[in-house]
Amino acid sequence: MSFNETFFQRAQITTPGGVNSPVRAFRSVGGTPRFIKKAEGAYIWDADDKQYIDYIGSWGPAILGHAHPEVIAAVQHAVTQGLSFGAPTEAEILMAEEICKLVPSIEQVRLVSSGTEATMSALRLARGATKRDKIIKFEGCYHGHADSLLVKAGSGLLTFGNPTSSGVPADFTKHTLVLDYNDCAQLESAFQQFGSEIACVIVEPVAGNMNLIKATEAFLQTMRRLCSEHGSILIFDEVMCGFRVALGGAQALFGITPDLTALGKVIGGGLPVAAFGGKAEIMAHLAPLGGVYQAGTLSGNPVAVAAGLTTLKLIQAPDFYTQLSQQTQKLVDGFNRIGTELNIDFCADAIGGMFGIYFCKEVPTSFEQVMQANGELFKRFFHAMLDHGIYLAPSAYEAGFVSACHFDHVIETTINAARESLRQITCK
Numbered sequence: 001m002s003f004n005e006t007f008f009q010r011a012q013i014t015t016p017g018g019v020n021s022p023v024r025a026f027r028s029v030g031g032t033p034r035f036i037k038k039a040e041g042a043y044i045w046d047a048d049d050k051q052y053i054d055y056i057g058s059w060g061p062a063i064l065g066h067a068h069p070e071v072i073a074a075v076q077h078a079v080t081q082g083l084s085f086g087a088p089t090e091a092e093i094l095m096a097e098e099i100c101k102l103v104p105s106i107e108q109v110r111l112v113s114s115g116t117e118a119t120m121s122a123l124r125l126a127r128g129a130t131k132r133d134k135i136i137k138f139e140g141c142y143h144g145h146a147d148s149l150l151v152k153a154g155s156g157l158l159t160f161g162n163p164t165s166s167g168v169p170a171d172f173t174k175h176t177l178v179l180d181y182n183d184c185a186q187l188e189s190a191f192q193q194f195g196s197e198i199a200c201v202i203v204e205p206v207a208g209n210m211n212l213i214k215a216t217e218a219f220l221q222t223m224r225r226l227c228s229e230h231g232s233i234l235i236f237d238e239v240m241c242g243f244r245v246a247l248g249g250a251q252a253l254f255g256i257t258p259d260l261t262a263l264g265k266v267i268g269g270g271l272p273v274a275a276f277g278g279k280a281e282i283m284a285h286l287a288p289l290g291g292v293y294q295a296g297t298l299s300g301n302p303v304a305v306a307a308g309l310t311t312l313k314l315i316q317a318p319d320f321y322t323q324l325s326q327q328t329q330k331l332v333d334g335f336n337r338i339g340t341e342l343n344i345d346f347c348a349d350a351i352g353g354m355f356g357i358y359f360c361k362e363v364p365t366s367f368e369q370v371m372q373a374n375g376e377l378f379k380r381f382f383h384a385m386l387d388h389g390i391y392l393a394p395s396a397y398e399a400g401f402v403s404a405c406h407f408d409h410v411i412e413t414t415i416n417a418a419r420e421s422l423r424q425i426t427c428k
């Protein structure tokens, strides 16, 4: 038995499903998860010493490539000064200043330790600041695992949601209205009916948790306008797309200003840092200034902040995002060429350093279209690619991530592996 298999069996004895986060278990593609030993640049190595080109990048954080020497050095230095104090530090000021500088809609920011904490806190803040309970989210968007966000659409178009997880009381989701992504008309009717009761709209301005789906500009503009008209707070959940699609995130790319933003993934550079922030007048509702409670023992942890701050400095290098986008586009162009070459329903799309691959004719623009893609072919493609040493997300509903270390030869190797894999699985 391989080390991966042995580890997976052992892990399942003491850890539910053998993993500490469900998607890692390979349930939607089958087979044995790879247990990772180390990572460097664009590569990771599993327990059996097989090398892979990594397109997960820890689900986004590894934008500089794994184990960037400057990030490692900053962490090593921080560690020598003590691991955690439970008291404020200068580095947290620097981190906050950097975030506020790079994302102008954020006048004040609070650091937390996970994206889930960031969105959950932003939601409570929005409700506290507006003194309203109802919220709007969109089908297929993931905002972490807070109770009122684990919800799917109710039976009717404008009925409130039902829990998608057991353990979430229906009472906790009855204030959440779930609408279709990229559907402006639904937004209009929801606000027409409930406008004065809606605390906030929370959205991934580039959706990366139902594969990659880009929001249309009209969709984001409509929600911005409706929120302003009705005194509701617009929350951009940029935990994934922040500092991933552009410096300054999707809001910089689209030129739309949310009231609150949630950040995570990239801003921790691989360690647990996330944040939420926005208008100072809204942030003033947070404890200790206001009545909305939020706290964290390890919030702003000095070691984690050292990794985050160094990462934020390095991504400001001239042309960083131009190059990242170019490399991602080369990958996607390659995938699209092969789809045409082999005459199969296979296509890809990219934005900044994120991409999606789809087993369908055209790039999807809605959750419904994503669900119609060929899941069986994806599974086979995933495993064929893995055999070829290419590590893609083990689910057809996740985006892919490129790093600054995905140089031309890395992209070429990937495209060639994709051609071989697609030939194998379609017998062409």
Ligand SMILES: *Cc1c(COP(=O)(O)O)cnc(C)c1O
Pocket: 113, 114, 115, 116, 117, 119, 142, 143, 144, 145, 204, 208, 209, 237, 238, 239, 240, 241, 264, 265, 274
């Ligand atoms: C990953 C993610 C989260 C949750 O972040 P965690 O750090 O996993 O808790 C929230 N929102 C979006 C858009 C994400 O991609």
